[in-house]
Every structure is written in structure tokens, then in C-alpha cells.
Amino acid sequence: DVKVTQSSRYLVKRTGEKVFLECVQDMDHENMFWYRQDPGLGLRLIYFSYDVKMKEKGDIPEGYSVSREKKERFSLILESASTNQTSMYLCASSGQGGNQPQHFGDGTRLSIL
Amino acid sequence: QKEVEQDPGPLSVPEGAIVSLNCTYSNSAFQYFMWYRQYSRKGPELLMYTYSSGNKEDGRFTAQVDKSSKYISLFIRDSQPSDSATYLCAMCHPGYNKLIFGAGTRLAVHP
Numbered sequence: 201d202v203k204v205t206q207s208s209r210y211l212v213k214r215t216g217e218k219v220f221l222e223c224v225q226d227m228d229h230e231n232m233f234w235y236r237q238d239p240g241l242g243l244r245l246i247y248f249s250y251d252v253k254m255k256e257k258g259d260i261p262e263g264y265s266v267s268r269e270k271k272e273r274f275s276l277i278l279e280s281a282s283t284n285q286t287s288m289y290l291c292a293s294s295g296q297g298g299n300q301p302q303h304f305g306d307g308t309r310l311s312i313l
Numbered sequence: 314q315k316e317v318e319q320d321p322g323p324l325s326v327p328e329g330a331i332v333s334l335n336c337t338y339s340n341s342a343f344q345y346f347m348w349y350r351q352y353s354r355k356g357p358e359l360l361m362y363t364y365s366s367g368n369k370e371d372g373r374f375t376a377q378v379d380k381s382s383k384y385i386s387l388f389i390r391d392s393q394p395s396d397s398a399t400y401l402c403a404m405c406h407p408g409y410n411k412l413i414f415g416a417g418t419r420l421a422v423h424p
Contacts, residue, residue, distance in 0.1 A: 204356075231410050240321075242416040243357075243401070250410060258411075290356055298408035299345045299364075304356035 203227070204305035206291050212311045219278040221308050223291030232274035233292040233302060234258075234266060243290065249274055281312045316340055319402055319415030328424050332389040336402035336415045339383065343404040343413075346378050348387045351399045351417065360400075361387065392422045 207222035225232065233248040235258075245258030247266040255266050263285060267275040274293075278285055288309050292302040319336045326332055334348075345364055349357035361376040363369045369376045375388040385404075389396055402415040 240416075243414045245411065248410065292356075294410065298410055299405055300410070301347050301359050301362050302403075302412055303359065304349075306356045307354075309354075 204291055204293055204303055206289075206305040206308050208308050209306065210309050210311075212313060213278075213281050214313055215281060215283060217278075217281045217312075219281050219310070219312075221276040221278075221289055221291075221310070223274045223276070223305060224272050225274075225291075225293040225303075226272065227293065227295070227303070228271065229293035229303075230271075230296045231294045231300070231302075232268065233294075234264075234274065234276045235290045235292065236260070236287040237290055237307070238287050246276065283312050286310060286312045314339060316413050317402065317404065317415045320418055321416050323419040323421055325421045325423065326392055328392060328394060328422055330392050330422070332392050332396070332420060332422075334387040334389075334400050334402075334418050334420070336385050336404075337383055338385075338404060338413075340406075340413075341380070341383065342406045344407045345405050346376070346385050347403040347412070348374075348376055349401040349403060351401060353398075357401055394422050394424055397421050 203226045234246045235243045249255045249268040265277045290307045291305045294300040294302045348361040351357040366380045373390045377386040399417040401417040403412040
């Protein structure tokens with residue numbers, strides 16, 4: 201079974217802090233994704249990566265950056281956290297090529313105070 | 314107009330009922346269709362994965378795709394309280410990595 205592990209289930213940070221969310225997958229997947237999930241808005245893609253050191257913006261990249269130094273690890277960075285970034289953050293991975301289903305971690309519920 | 318429309322519910326049914334969950338979409342290029350189940354405070358888990366039109370069955374679950382109507386369905390037979398969750402449809406263009414998700418339908422199965 202594919203295992204996608206997010207480092208924290210719950211995180212509380214203060215406005216203006218730099219926040220790191222970590223994600224690791226154990227299936228040697230090429231593609232990795234970061235989403236946020238908010239009530240009424242569904243899943244929204246922030247960034248994705250199709251290879252080490254490669255990244256592409258998703259639908260809502262503003263205020264976020266990402267890092268992929270190793271194939272199995274994909275980090276989401278909130279450069280200067282704001283209260284409107286309080287959300288559930290979900291990481292996913294998928295195999296090489298298109299049309300592949302994505303496999304999700306259990307999410308990090310981030311609160312910015 | 315959103316590319317994928319899904320009624321958010323909530324849908325409440327008695328145990329043992331047949332449940333029908335649906336999504337409509339606007340882009341005829343979509344060829345690959347998925348259903349995910351998401352329990353409260355957990356990530357979505359892949360339930361069904363289908364290509365093009367037709368039916369696919371897995372235990373109590375049946376996924377149906379009607380490309381001519383741009384309509385996909387997930388049927389749950391003999392529903393159980395453990396089926397209570399949010400169900401998300403997702404789809405993608407051939408050769409693309411990105412999935413387009415519906416907003417999710419919240420299902421409650423009561424004993």
C-alpha cells in the first residue's frame with residue numbers, strides 16, 4: 201500500500217511566522233502535490249512537483265513556496281503566515297505519467313493565530 | 314461554471330439503503346474518473362478508478378461513467394454506518410497529472 205506521511209496532524213503558529221509542512225511518500229512516486237481543503241471550497245491545488253527540484257504553481261500559490269530536494273519528500277512553506285492560511289493541508293503523490301490516481305496523507309490542520 | 318459539479322448534501326439514509334452519488338462535468342476531454350472517500354479528520358482514500366464509459370464493480374460499490382451525458386455515479390449497496398463519510402469525485406485529461414475534484418458529498422448512514 202502507498203504510504204504518504206505528513207509530519208504533523210495539528211499545528212498552531214503565530215501570524216508572521218515562517219511555517220514548514222513536511223510530506224514523505226514511500227512508493228518512489230514522481231509526482232507530489234500540496235492542497236488545502238476548506239469548507240465549501242473543496243480541494244484547491246497549491247503547488248505540485250513532477251520531479252526532484254521541479255515545481256509548478258497550482259491554482260492558489262500566493263503566499264506559499266515549496267521545496268523538493270529528494271524524490272520522497274515534498275515541503276510546503278508559508279513564508280509569512282497569515283490568519284487566512286488557517287486550513288487543512290493535504291499532501292498527495294502519484295506515479296509517473298498522466299492519468300494516475302493520487303494517494304493522500306491524513307492532512308495537517310494548521311491554525312494561525 | 315465549475316468544471317466538475319457535485320451536490321454537497323448532506324445526504325442522510327437508513328442502514329441497508331442503496332445510495333447514489335453523482336457528479337457532472339463540462340469538459341469532454343476527461344477520460345479518467347475516480348471516487349475518493351474521506352472520513353472526518355482523515356485524508357481522502359481512493360475508492361474506485363475507471364477509464365472512459367461503462368461500469369466497474371468492487372464489492373458493494375459500483376462506479377458508472379456516462380461520457381455522452383458527462384455524468385458519473387457511485388452506487389453503494391446495503392449501506393452501513395461505516396460508509397458515513399464525504400465522497401469526492403475526481404477526473405483528469407489524458408496524459409495530465411492534475412486531478413479536478415468535485416466539492417464532495419457528505420453522506421450519513423443511520424442505524
